[in-house]
Amino acid sequence: MDPDRVLEGLDPEQTQAARALRGPVCILAGAGTGKTRAITHRIAHAVASGVVSEQQILAVTFTARAAGEMRGRLRALGAPRVQARTFHAAALRQLSFFWPQVIGGEKPTLIDSKIQAVARAAHSVGVQPDRTGLRDLASEIEWAKVTQVRPTDYEGVVAKASRQVPLPAGEIARVFEAYEELRRERNLLDFESMLELTAGMITEYPAIAQRVREQYRYFVVDEFQDVNPLQKLLLDAWLGDRDDLCVVGDPSQTIYSFAGATPAYLTGFAARYPHATVVELVRDYRSTPQVVRVANHVISQAGGTTSAGHLTLRAQRPDGPDPVYQEYDDEPAEATGVARKIGVLMEEGVSAGEIAVLVRTNAQSAAYEQALTDQGVPFTVRGTTRFFERPEIKQAVHLLRGARHEAAGEDPAPLISTVRQLLGQIGLTDTAPEGRQARERWESLTALAQLAEDMAARPHPEGGRVTMNDLVEELEVRISTEHAPGFEGVTIASLHAAKGLEWDAVFLVGITEGMMPIIYAETDEEVEEERRLFYVGVTRAREHLSMSWSLSRSPGGRKTRKPSRFLDGLRPASPSTSARRAERRRGGAARCRVCGAALTDAAARKLGRCLDCPSSYDEALLERLRDWRRTVSQEQKVPAYVIFTDATLQAIAEQEPSAVPQLAAVSGVGPAKLDRYGEAVLALVAGADPADVIEGRDAPDDAEESVTG
Structure with a gap:
C-alpha cells in the first residue's frame, strides 16, 4: 500500500502523530478526538513505509472490545497481522509459551476470580468476612499486587497513604500473606501474578528476553493514563533499553486511581524521554460546541494532578441544542421528569439505543428503571x-x-x-x-x-x-x-461503566453534593477524581446533554441538597439565600415572555407574561376549559381552583399545548394533575366538546388510583 494513501483523511494533528514513525511518541488525545484512528493509521503507515513488519508490532489496550476494534481497523488498513491484545492476553500467551523452558512441570491453573481462595485464606487466619466482605478483600489484595505492595509492607503503606480499607489493615495483611501461600501451594495463577511472572521471566532469563524483544520491536499502548505499576513493570521488561514506544491517553479521563491506575506515567512521559515527540489531539469530532464548552469548563476548574496536561477541546461539529440544567423538588420527580424528556426525544426521532442515563452509584438506577418502565420506554442496564x-x-x-x-x-x-x-x-x-x-x-x-x-x-x-x-x-x-425479555433500549449505566462509549443524548442525573463528588471523596485528590468522572460523563454526549439534581430525597422532604460544585459557573447564576427563599415562596423565578421583565406576581408567573403585556388566546378554548373545570369540580365536590386556577387555564389557552411534555411545562400543571387531567385538557385544546370529554373520561376513583397507586 502507498504510505501516503494511509494518511488520507487525517487532520493535521493526526497526520503529525501518524508521521512520527519512530519512538518515543506521546499522543495526548482528548475525548472524541479520534485517537484510535490516529494510532491505527500510524501503525499502518509504519508498515507501509517499511519501518517495521506487522509481526513485530504489539499494540496493547485495556479491554478485549478495544483490542478487537483495533484489529478490525488494522485489517481494513492493510495490516491484518499486527498483534493487538490486552496486557493480560499478551502476558498469558508469552508465559504459556516459555513455561516449559523456564519452569517445567504442570502449568498453573489460571483463576478468573480469587474469591474462593481468599475465603480459604481468611478462614485459615481466623478472619471470617461475609461474601461482600470477601469481594472487598479480594479487591484490596488486587490493589496491593498491582501497586507492588508485599504483604509484609501492606500495613505501613496503607497507613502512610491514609487509604480507606474494608477491614483492619493487620487482618488484611494476614489474609494477603495466607492467600499468596495458598496460591503457590495449589499452583494457582491470578491475573496479577501472571503479569508479574511474565515480567520476572523476561528480566531473569536473558535468552527469553532476547526472543521476546526480537519478536516485538514496536510498541503502542492505548489508554496510558490507566496503566498501573505492575503493567508498567511488564512494559519496561518488554522494552528493555529500547524506546520505540508510542503511548496514547488523556490525563483528564483517569478514573481508576482506586484500583491502582496513575496518570503519572503519561504526564511524566516527556520528562522520562526528553527527545520524545508529543502530539496533542484537540479537535473534538464527537460533540457539539455546546457540549464541548461544558467539558472544557469542567476540566479547566481542576486542581492537583488533574490540572497537569489537561487539554482544551475544539469542537468540529455544527451547533446543537444548549445543555439543559434542571432542578427538581425530589428524586422521584427527577426520575419521572427525565423519563418524560426521554419520551419527547424519542418522539422527535432519537432512537432509544442512542440515549443514556448515567448515574454515580448503581443504587440510583432503581428509580430510573421504574420511571422508564412507567413511561413504557425500553431500557437496558x-x-x-x-x-x-x-x-x-x-x-x-x-x-x-x-x-x-x-x-x-x-x-x-x-x-x-x-x-x-x-x-x-x-x-x-x-x-x-x-x-x-x-x-x-x-x-x-x-x-x-x-x-x-x-x-x-x-x-x-x-x-x-x-x-x-x-x-x-x-x-x-x-x-x-x-x-x-431484554431488547434494545435506553442505556442506564454508571459513569465508570460509560467510559469509552458515546450516545446522541446523555442525561447526567443526581448531580448534587454528596453524590458528585461522592460523599466518600474526602481528600483533594479524591475530589479531583470525581471531577474527572463527571468530565467523562459530559463527554459521552454527542448532541443532547441534560444535567439534573433534586433538592430532597422524597416528596415533601426538606430541600437541603445543593447542586454539585462541578456545576458552578455552568448552570444559571445562583441567587442569594434570601432570594432563593423568596423565590420558593413565590414558586420560582421567571421572566415575561413578551417584555422580558422579572415576574413577581403569582398569576403573572403562571401566565408567563406581565398581566398588562399584550397576549392573544383562543377565547373559545378558554371557555371550554372553564366549562369542563366547573363540571369536574362539582362532581368531585372540590373548589374549582383545586382543579386548575384561572391563571393556569388562561396559560393553557395562550400556549395551546398539543402534547404531554408541552402541557407539563405550563406553570401550575404538576405531575399529579398531569396524570389526572392531562388527557382531558389536551382533548379540549384539540377542539373536543367539554361534555364529550366528561362523558368519556375515567371515573374519579380510577383517576385517584392512577395518581396514588
Whole structure:
C-alpha cells in the first residue's frame, strides 16, 4: 500500500502523530478526538513505509472490545497481522509459551476470580468476612499486587497513604500473606501474578528476553493514563533499553486511581524521554460546541494532578441544542421528569439505543428503571445487574415476603421500622461501611428501605396505613415488569461503566453534593477524581446533554441538597439565600415572555407574561376549559381552583399545548394533575366538546388510583 494513501483523511494533528514513525511518541488525545484512528493509521503507515513488519508490532489496550476494534481497523488498513491484545492476553500467551523452558512441570491453573481462595485464606487466619466482605478483600489484595505492595509492607503503606480499607489493615495483611501461600501451594495463577511472572521471566532469563524483544520491536499502548505499576513493570521488561514506544491517553479521563491506575506515567512521559515527540489531539469530532464548552469548563476548574496536561477541546461539529440544567423538588420527580424528556426525544426521532442515563452509584438506577418502565420506554442496564436481580435485593425481597406471611392476621408493626430491622439482618446499617463492594450492597439496601419510606409517606388508596403486604405487592409488580425479555433500549449505566462509549443524548442525573463528588471523596485528590468522572460523563454526549439534581430525597422532604460544585459557573447564576427563599415562596423565578421583565406576581408567573403585556388566546378554548373545570369540580365536590386556577387555564389557552411534555411545562400543571387531567385538557385544546370529554373520561376513583397507586 502507498504510505501516503494511509494518511488520507487525517487532520493535521493526526497526520503529525501518524508521521512520527519512530519512538518515543506521546499522543495526548482528548475525548472524541479520534485517537484510535490516529494510532491505527500510524501503525499502518509504519508498515507501509517499511519501518517495521506487522509481526513485530504489539499494540496493547485495556479491554478485549478495544483490542478487537483495533484489529478490525488494522485489517481494513492493510495490516491484518499486527498483534493487538490486552496486557493480560499478551502476558498469558508469552508465559504459556516459555513455561516449559523456564519452569517445567504442570502449568498453573489460571483463576478468573480469587474469591474462593481468599475465603480459604481468611478462614485459615481466623478472619471470617461475609461474601461482600470477601469481594472487598479480594479487591484490596488486587490493589496491593498491582501497586507492588508485599504483604509484609501492606500495613505501613496503607497507613502512610491514609487509604480507606474494608477491614483492619493487620487482618488484611494476614489474609494477603495466607492467600499468596495458598496460591503457590495449589499452583494457582491470578491475573496479577501472571503479569508479574511474565515480567520476572523476561528480566531473569536473558535468552527469553532476547526472543521476546526480537519478536516485538514496536510498541503502542492505548489508554496510558490507566496503566498501573505492575503493567508498567511488564512494559519496561518488554522494552528493555529500547524506546520505540508510542503511548496514547488523556490525563483528564483517569478514573481508576482506586484500583491502582496513575496518570503519572503519561504526564511524566516527556520528562522520562526528553527527545520524545508529543502530539496533542484537540479537535473534538464527537460533540457539539455546546457540549464541548461544558467539558472544557469542567476540566479547566481542576486542581492537583488533574490540572497537569489537561487539554482544551475544539469542537468540529455544527451547533446543537444548549445543555439543559434542571432542578427538581425530589428524586422521584427527577426520575419521572427525565423519563418524560426521554419520551419527547424519542418522539422527535432519537432512537432509544442512542440515549443514556448515567448515574454515580448503581443504587440510583432503581428509580430510573421504574420511571422508564412507567413511561413504557425500553431500557437496558450496563455494567451491573438490574436492581431487582441483584443478590442482596433478591435476599431482601425474600425476607420481606416472609415477614408478610408472619404478620398475616396480626396488627402490623409500623412499616419503616420493620423493614429497616429486617434489612439490618443482611447488612443495612445507619452508616455506610468501608469497602467498595460493601458500600454498593449497602446502597442497594438503602434504596429499598427508602422505597418503603416513600410508600409509607403516601396516602393509602383505601385509607389507613401502608402495610408490609402493600409493600410486597408493590415489589412484585415492579419485579414482574422488570423481568421482561431484554431488547434494545435506553442505556442506564454508571459513569465508570460509560467510559469509552458515546450516545446522541446523555442525561447526567443526581448531580448534587454528596453524590458528585461522592460523599466518600474526602481528600483533594479524591475530589479531583470525581471531577474527572463527571468530565467523562459530559463527554459521552454527542448532541443532547441534560444535567439534573433534586433538592430532597422524597416528596415533601426538606430541600437541603445543593447542586454539585462541578456545576458552578455552568448552570444559571445562583441567587442569594434570601432570594432563593423568596423565590420558593413565590414558586420560582421567571421572566415575561413578551417584555422580558422579572415576574413577581403569582398569576403573572403562571401566565408567563406581565398581566398588562399584550397576549392573544383562543377565547373559545378558554371557555371550554372553564366549562369542563366547573363540571369536574362539582362532581368531585372540590373548589374549582383545586382543579386548575384561572391563571393556569388562561396559560393553557395562550400556549395551546398539543402534547404531554408541552402541557407539563405550563406553570401550575404538576405531575399529579398531569396524570389526572392531562388527557382531558389536551382533548379540549384539540377542539373536543367539554361534555364529550366528561362523558368519556375515567371515573374519579380510577383517576385517584392512577395518581396514588
